[in-house]
Amino acid sequence: MQITEHLMSLSLIRTVLLTALSFCLAARSLSTSVHLQAQAKSKKTLAKSGVKNVVLVDGVRTPFLLSGTTYADLMPHDLARAALQGLLKRTGLPKDAVDYIVYGTVIQEVKTSNVAREAALGAGFSDKTPAHTVTMACISSNQAMTTAVGLIAAGQCDAVVAGGVEFMSDVPIRHSRKMRKTMLSLNKAKTLGARLSLLGSIRLAHLSPELPAVAEFSTAETMGHSADRLAAAFGVSRLEQDEFALRSHKLAKKAQDSELLSDVISFKVPGRDIVSKDNGIRPATMEQMAKLKPAFIKPHGTVTAANSSFLTDGASAVLIMSEEKALAMGYKPKAYLRDFVYVSQDPKDQLLLGPTYATPKVLEKSGLTLNDIDVFEFHEAFAGQIMANLKAMDSDWFGQTYMGRKTKVGAPPMEKFNTWGGSLSLGHPFAATGCRLVTTVAHRLQKEGGQYGLVAACAAGGQEGCRSLVMLCCLA
Numbered sequence: 001m002q003i004t005e006h007l008m009s010l011s012l013i014r015t016v017l018l019t020a021l022s023f024c025l026a027a028r029s030l031s032t033s034v035h036l037q038a039q040a041k042s043k044k045t046l047a048k049s050g051v052k053n054v055v056l057v058d059g060v061r062t063p064f065l066l067s068g069t070t071y072a073d074l075m076p077h078d079l080a081r082a083a084l085q086g087l088l089k090r091t092g093l094p095k096d097a098v099d100y101i102v103y104g105t106v107i108q109e110v111k112t113s114n115v116a117r118e119a120a121l122g123a124g125f126s127d128k129t130p131a132h133t134v135t136m137a138c139i140s141s142n143q144a145m146t147t148a149v150g151l152i153a154a155g156q157c158d159a160v161v162a163g164g165v166e167f168m169s170d171v172p173i174r175h176s177r178k179m180r181k182t183m184l185s186l187n188k189a190k191t192l193g194a195r196l197s198l199l200g201s202i203r204l205a206h207l208s209p210e211l212p213a214v215a216e217f218s219t220a221e222t223m224g225h226s227a228d229r230l231a232a233a234f235g236v237s238r239l240e241q242d243e244f245a246l247r248s249h250k251l252a253k254k255a256q257d258s259e260l261l262s263d264v265i266s267f268k269v270p271g272r273d274i275v276s277k278d279n280g281i282r283p284a285t286m287e288q289m290a291k292l293k294p295a296f297i298k299p300h301g302t303v304t305a306a307n308s309s310f311l312t313d314g315a316s317a318v319l320i321m322s323e324e325k326a327l328a329m330g331y332k333p334k335a336y337l338r339d340f341v342y343v344s345q346d347p348k349d350q351l352l353l354g355p356t357y358a359t360p361k362v363l364e365k366s367g368l369t370l371n372d373i374d375v376f377e378f379h380e381a382f383a384g385q386i387m388a389n390l391k392a393m394d395s396d397w398f399g400q401t402y403m404g405r406k407t408k409v410g411a412p413p414m415e416k417f418n419t420w421g422g423s424l425s426l427g428h429p430f431a432a433t434g435c436r437l438v439t440t441v442a443h444r445l446q447k448e449g450g451q452y453g454l455v456a457a458c459a460a461g462g463q464e465g466c467r468s469l470v471m472l473c474c475l476a
Contacts, residue, residue, distance in 0.1 A: 046338045046366055053323035054149050055333035059439030060086040060265045061316035064278045064427030067168035070269050071313040076105060076167040077112045078270075079315035080119030083163055083432075086265035087317040088123070095124060097329070099157035101131035102147045104140025104164035104431040107171050107212060108133075115165060135431070138379065138459030140164050141316060142434035146340050148320040158325035163317035166429035171212045179206040216460060218347050223381065223460060224296040226351040228303040231384030234391045238302040241383035242289045245307040245424050248380060249283040252421020256281060260420055260447070263316075263439045280310055280427045307383035312427035316435035335442040335453075339366055350402075352385040355456035356392040360409045362454070374450025376412040377437045379457030380422035389458075412454075420444065433457065 047053060062082050065071050071079065080103060088095065103116035112118040116131040125131075136143040141164025148160035175183065182198055189195045215222045231241065255261055256277060266276040284306065294301030295308065326333050341361045345353065355378055363369060380386055392398045394411035403409075420440060423433060434457060441453035 046336070052153050052155070054152050054337045055321055055323045055326050056335040056337055056438065056442055057319040057321055057326055057331050057333050058087070058091050059263055059316065059318035059334075059435055059442070060090050061263050061432060061436055061439070062086070062267050062314050063264055063275045064280065064312050064314035064429055064432070064436075065275065066280050066427070067311040067313050069169075069279060069313075070272055070275055071167070072169040073271070074167070074269070074313075075112065075170070076109045076165050076315075077115050077118040077122060079167060079313065080115055080163065080165040080317075081122040082267045083165070083265075083315040083317040084119055084123035084125070084161065086267075087161065087163075087319055090265070091319055091331070093159075093319060095129075096126055098125060098129055098159050098161050100148070100151055100160045101125065101129060102134060102144040102160065102162045103131070104134050104136065104142075104144045104162075104434070106135055106137060106140055106166055106430040107168070108135070109167065109170075110172060119165070136459065138381070138428070138430050139434050139457050140431035142438075142457065145318065145320065145337070145434065145438065149337055149340070152320065152322050159319070159321045161317055161319055163315065163435055164429070164431035164433070165315035166431045167313050168311040168429070169313050173212065174210040176206055176208050176210060182206065214460075216347060216351070221348075222296060223351070224303055224308060227308070227382035227384045228294070228297045228301040230352050230388045231302050231382075234388040236302070236384050236387040236391065238290075238304075238307075240387050241302055241307040242286055242304075244383040244387055246283065246286060246289065248383075248418065248422050248424040249281055251419055252278075252281045252425035253283050255420035260443070261426075262443060263436065278426050280312065281421065281425050303382055303384055307424070309381055309423040309428035312429045314427060314429035314432045316429075316432040316439075318435050318439060334446065335438075337438075341365060351460075352381065352458045353389060353392060354458045355389045356398075356409060357403065359393065359454065359456060360403075360405070368452060370410045370412065373412070373452050373454045374416065374448065375441050375444045375453035376417045377441050377444070377453065377455045378412075378418060378422070379428070379433055379437060379455075379459075380418065380424040381428070381458050383424060385458060389456075430459075 060083060062079055087093070101116050101120045103119065105115050109115065114131070114133045116133040120129060120131045121127060134140055134143045134147065141162065144162035144164060148162040151157040151160055174180070179202070182202060186195055186198050189198060213222060264277065266274050268274045289304070289306040292304040292306050293299070295304050297303070320337065321331070323333065339362065341358060343354070343358050343361060345357060378386060390411045393409040396408045399405035399408040426436070437455040437457060441455055445451070445453050
């Protein structure tokens, strides 16, 4: 795409967190380190001298469901516990073999602020196993995974479980600040007169609740609004966005029907039936999608409910180990987790362009080119965000003007891009998506016979701006 000069006056949306993860898939049985070294003679493994090889053994997730549906009466730690138990069952891992547990979450349940610990105890892990919770917007589970990689690379651990959970069916709704102050004062009041005086000060406006919003604290702008501005800045039409969204749903439906989504585990919801499939995959028609009104910028916006990811409940978990430990325990790892990079951009004007900025950084760091990547998995927050990034990556003008490059980054070929669907169709439980992306890359590499995979995800950055993460995998 040729981006015209008038775009320079438009706000490019804040670059959110990109997670570009490159994986080296172990498609064959990894029986010994000698076997791996023999294979490395003909393929670049990206191994680093003196640094432990860190591998993805396996990953699972609960079905991702529309918020307010079957999971509505649960709590976040219930879903996280189910994912942890599913991972244990899938891998046959002894609970006492886990050195550490890291979990991500975005909208915290106040009763379980350290959801990693509560879920671990509920899943039957030893109370001697440390667990902590991280939050980094939509790449919270990516942060959990890189934390695991760091612990293993530093020699602190050999086996770490990382994951993420999000529960949008019951988000915290607060009283107004004035009402909260009054209630706290009531709790401290020592006399009846003081209590009555405080009660008499309450006004109707005090009762207005504070509803949570998916908005940036530093800019007060919702991500949907940012996506709409970004799409406009890059000339992404409503038609292009609807077409990409429909593609996502069709590919997800095909993958689901073909039983390719093997990371999904069945979950018996207490008091309800067993859930075994994502319920947000709903291929529509272009005509049906065209009838929807703009969701954020009205009446002329192009972002709608059909071309945006939907509020989702779900949890995910992955087992990350040192290669030496995994092989010693008889596991056949699915991927090497080779490297990662975080970047940060302006939170106002470049909110959702993380993939564009982070992708070349990880490729340059690893000595690879875009053509070396066999599998691309980008988080689909909005169809407009995806299309804008693809156009930015394919623009010499953008690369030169905003990134200081001589030429464009280059856009991933669509035949390698999100071919099993994405967040638009599968769902997006904020903190759980990262593990899904990583596991999907490993499974696709194995299925398609590829060697390298790259994951990218945008996420809210707040005061930290845009952050990007990259990890690399290499076929054994």
